[in-house]
Amino acid sequence: MTPLLALSNGTIAAIVVVVVLDLFAIMFGLSFRRARVAERDAEAAAQPGGIPIRPEVIAKGPKPVTRRDFFRRSLVTSLLVFTAQFGAMTIAFLWPNLKGGFGSLINAGKIGDIKAAIINAQGQPFYFGAGRFYIVAYNGTPTKDVNYEELLVAAQGIMPLYQRCVHLGCRVPYCATSSWFECPCHGSKYNGAGEYQLGPAPRGMDRFKVTIDPSGTVTVDTSEIVLGPPRGTNTISPSHGPFCVPA
């Protein structure tokens, strides 16, 4: 693991905030020092017998910073710093979780354990909440246009499906009685392979690429969504039992 990968979101955010605060302190200090120097020069020149500032020095050198300039610059600097902090915090918040959360490569476990969990649950999908996906058992027949193994979204009899409904984004639960995925929001229904069957959804459920290494570890790549198959795709039987969400 590289040093960057070892940092959590919180650590990255804290580093960004510290750097921004340091920059602010440096800029504020420099601005304050310039104002003090200018004030001292003006006072010295005003003293009886003080050394007058030569006109060419005034013309070439930096203009004395007035109190009003100082406060104006401080205000602008504060606004810039606030904007930078806000931007940095936003980036830190949106930064993909590099330690295995949604948006990264996720170790979903051993393929033997996942298949055993599916069998023990009478065929219900294996749900991985942190990655926002289901893993379904899949032994469908590719169609002329859709081959999940070639798309790298299925391997060794399993396939990860993104839990989000492709209609308007609700989480789609699996219905044990129908053996389909049924969206509670507007009634879209997908078969056990996440292929569109009913409702307003424009296509099948989206999915993620999956790899299985020689030791049997299943890795799901949630950094990239593979769009679901078009309506009309049926690589498994569309038969179903009673619906959980009325059709």
Ligand code: FES
């Ligand atoms: Fe699922 Fe509308 S969000 S059917």
